[in-house]
Amino acid sequence: MATAKTPRRRRTAEDARHEILAAAQRRLAEGGPEAIRLQDIARDLGISHPTILHHFESREGLMQALARSAIGALNDDVLRAISDPSRGTTPEAVLDRVFETLGGSGHARLLAWAALSDRAPASPRGDTPRPQQLLRVLGDAVHRRMLDEARAAGGRAPAREEADFSVRLVAAAMLGDALMGDVLNRLAGLPNDASVQRRFRIWLARLLDERLRRAVAPARRRRAKR
Amino acid sequence: MATAKTPRRRRTAEDARHEILAAAQRRLAEGGPEAIRLQDIARDLGISHPTILHHFESREGLMQALARSAIGALNDDVLRAISDPSRGTTPEAVLDRVFETLGGSGHARLLAWAALSDRAPASPRGDTPRPQQLLRVLGDAVHRRMLDEARAAGGRAPAREEADFSVRLVAAAMLGDALMGDVLNRLAGLPNDASVQRRFRIWLARLLDERLRRAVAPARRRRAKR
DNA sequence: ATAGCTGCTGACAGGAATGTCAGTATCCGC
DNA sequence: GCGGATACTGACATTCCTGTCAGCAGCTAT
Numbered sequence: 001m002a003t004a005k006t007p008r009r010r011r012t013a014e015d016a017r018h019e020i021l022a023a024a025q026r027r028l029a030e031g032g033p034e035a036i037r038l039q040d041i042a043r044d045l046g047i048s049h050p051t052i053l054h055h056f057e058s059r060e061g062l063m064q065a066l067a068r069s070a071i072g073a074l075n076d077d078v079l080r081a082i083s084d085p086s087r088g089t090t091p092e093a094v095l096d097r098v099f100e101t102l103g104g105s106g107h108a109r110l111l112a113w114a115a116l117s118d119r120a121p122a123s124p125r126g127d128t129p130r131p132q133q134l135l136r137v138l139g140d141a142v143h144r145r146m147l148d149e150a151r152a153a154g155g156r157a158p159a160r161e162e163a164d165f166s167v168r169l170v171a172a173a174m175l176g177d178a179l180m181g182d183v184l185n186r187l188a189g190l191p192n193d194a195s196v197q198r199r200f201r202i203w204l205a206r207l208l209d210e211r212l213r214r215a216v217a218p219a220r221r222r223r224a225k226r
Numbered sequence: 227m228a229t230a231k232t233p234r235r236r237r238t239a240e241d242a243r244h245e246i247l248a249a250a251q252r253r254l255a256e257g258g259p260e261a262i263r264l265q266d267i268a269r270d271l272g273i274s275h276p277t278i279l280h281h282f283e284s285r286e287g288l289m290q291a292l293a294r295s296a297i298g299a300l301n302d303d304v305l306r307a308i309s310d311p312s313r314g315t316t317p318e319a320v321l322d323r324v325f326e327t328l329g330g331s332g333h334a335r336l337l338a339w340a341a342l343s344d345r346a347p348a349s350p351r352g353d354t355p356r357p358q359q360l361l362r363v364l365g366d367a368v369h370r371r372m373l374d375e376a377r378a379a380g381g382r383a384p385a386r387e388e389a390d391f392s393v394r395l396v397a398a399a400m401l402g403d404a405l406m407g408d409v410l411n412r413l414a415g416l417p418n419d420a421s422v423q424r425r426f427r428i429w430l431a432r433l434l435d436e437r438l439r440r441a442v443a444p445a446r447r448r449r450a451k452r
Numbered sequence: 453a454t455a456g457c458t459g460c461t462g463a464c465a466g467g468a469a470t471g472t473c474a475g476t477a478t479c480c481g482c
Numbered sequence: 483g484c485g486g487a488t489a490c491t492g493a494c495a496t497t498c499c500t501g502t503c504a505g506c507a508g509c510t511a512t
Contacts, residue, residue, distance in 0.1 A: 007507095007508090008459090008460070008461080008506090008507065008508075009459095009460095009508090010458090010459055010460075010507080010508045010509065011459075011460095012459090013458085013459075016459075016460095032259075032342050032343035032344060033258070033259050033260060033342060033343065034259060034260060034343065037498090037499070037500095038499075038500070038501095039498085039499070039500090047460075047461085048460070048461050048462075049461095049499090049500085049501095050460075050461065050462085050501080050502085050503095051459075051460055051461075053500080053501065053502085054458095054459070054460070054461095055459090058500080058501075059499090059500065059501090109342060111406065112338050112341075112342060112405060112406075113342060115338075115405050115406045115409060116258050116259060116335060116338060116339060116342070116405075117258035117259070117260065118258060133413055133414075133415055134413055135410065135413040135414035135415070136413065136414055136415040139414055139415070161425070161429075164414050164415070164416055165425075165426055165429045165430075167414060168410055168411070168414050168416070168426065169399055169426075169430060169433075171402065171410050171413075171414075172398070172399045172400075172401075172402030172403040172406075172407070172410060173395055173398040173399040173402060174398075174402065175398075175401070175402030175405065175406060176397065176398030176399060176400065176401030176402035176403075176405075177398040177402075179338060179341050179342075179401065179402075179405075180337065180338075180341045180398075180401060181398070183341060184361065184394055184397050184398060184401075185394070187359055187360055187361040187362065187397075188359075188361035188362055188365055188390050188393060188394050188397075189359055189361070189362035189365065189390070190390055190394070199387070199391075200391055200394065200395075203387075203391045204391075204395060207395075207433070207437055210437075211433055211436075211437075233477090233478095234476090234477060234478075234489090234490070234491080235478090235489095235490095236477080236478050236479065236488090236489055236490075237489075237490095238489090239488085239489075242489075242490095263468090263469070263470095264469075264470065264471095265468085265469070265470090273490075273491090274490070274491050274492075275469090275470085275471095276471080276472085276473095276490075276491065276492085277489075277490055277491075279470080279471065279472090280488095280489070280490070281489090284470080284471075285469090285470065285471090
């Protein structure tokens with residue numbers, strides 16, 4: 001009754017795929033993994049569910065496409081957040097942005113879902129292009145910066161692993177945070193407001209910054225352990 | 227053919243609930259959230275699926291019970307892992323055990339699922355007993371230890387938030403790690419073997435330990451920022 | 453215009469999953 | 483042993499969801 005009868009819209013195959021993926025992502029982000037039903041997505045878009053099958057072969061096809069698209073989008077967004085100098089380049093600012101990007105609007109939830117249902121890029125299926133090593137790139141950047149500072153300060157060259165571990169820690173923490181941040185806050189008895197969130201991120205940024213600095217600092221009096 | 231006909235076993239209601247929950251948890255941990263089907267669980271246990279309905283009202287009832295039981299179990303396991311002095315009490319050892327507990331066998335996956343499908347203890351439904359504040363307890367412990375050390379070393383008293391943030395960071399990191407540790411390793415270009423994993427944990431433990439120590443260290447030459 | 457490619461749809465098939473119910477079997481207290 | 487409470491079951495009802503198919507309709511090229 002509501003829809004009198006829209007004359008039927010025809011998209012390019014690519015557009016259709018995009019719209020469908022977006023709708024699916026919305027549903028997944030809101031309602032959890034079990035909320036992806038072809039009929040619902042179709043209704044959201046005002047199309048019929050066989051159309052989805054037409055574009056993605058099967059529900060499973062849609063799911064895999066969704067997982068891959070999510071990872072790609074995350075990659076882009078994170079990279080953009082990092083290398084956007086217009087909003088500050090201090091570690092604090094960058095970290096804050098990345099946290100925001102990951103937490104805001106379902107990126108992390110999507111990733112978690114992908115991991116949960118083993119649809120994560122477990123075995124690079126050959127077709128995975130280049131996003132594969134986002135963290136690697138970040139590790140490189142951090143390491144390079146450490147090297148620079150070390151040279152400038154006349155300190156010792158830092159181990160590559162130092163940079164990798166830092167990046168890995170932040171990544172894991174952001175995932176956990178985006179996924180269950182509010183729960184964690186509650187469990188920790190912390191108030192659940194934005195200012196705590198921000199202070200936490202700043203704290204973390206400082207923590208790492210300090211650590212990395214000291215990792216390259218010239219060895220003044222290195223108290224020998226034994 | 228295989229099952230000739232087992233004479234029918236009768237459990238106490240409580241036992242039955244436990245067995246069913248355990249089976250459900252197994253399936254969830256392995257196959258992801260969509261793999262919880264009453265019929266499958268029933269088959270695993272050699273019972274009929276209406277029995278599950280009998281004990282849990284509905285599938286949704288089972289799910290909620292599962293989420294709550296998971297959180298309770300996690301609480302117990304983590305507390306046990308922490309306060310088990312038989313395997314070392316250094317920060318490194320404790321952290322390592324907790325990581326192990328959380329990652330090994332599905333705890334984190336369960337939690338993530340609960341968070342994803344909004345079955346997490348979002349609004350304490352009144353019946354939640356005491357596990358609610360696990361992190362709070364840990365924060366207390368850390369803070370107390372900091373106070374002790376501060377007193378022993380004659381340093382300054384640390385802010386409570388310092389302890390809370392540390393705990394929160396570790397919690398988030400462990401969640402993210404347990405959920406996507408291997409993926410993160412791959413993305414970071416780190417080899418995916420146990421030794422890296424261990425070194426990472428040790429690195430993290432040291433990082434925090436250092437930080438906390440310095441937070442309570444007597445202010446020697448505190449370079450004023452401005 | 454017209455033809456043809458292909459995005460798109462309605463109707464239907466097939467199956468699977470949850471939930472209901474009436475009845476059975478097992479354990480416990482007497 | 484007996485009776486009652488209740489854990490448990492088989493068969494059935496219902497609902498819902500994916501996937502198929504034959505055909506319709508919008509767009510482009512010629």
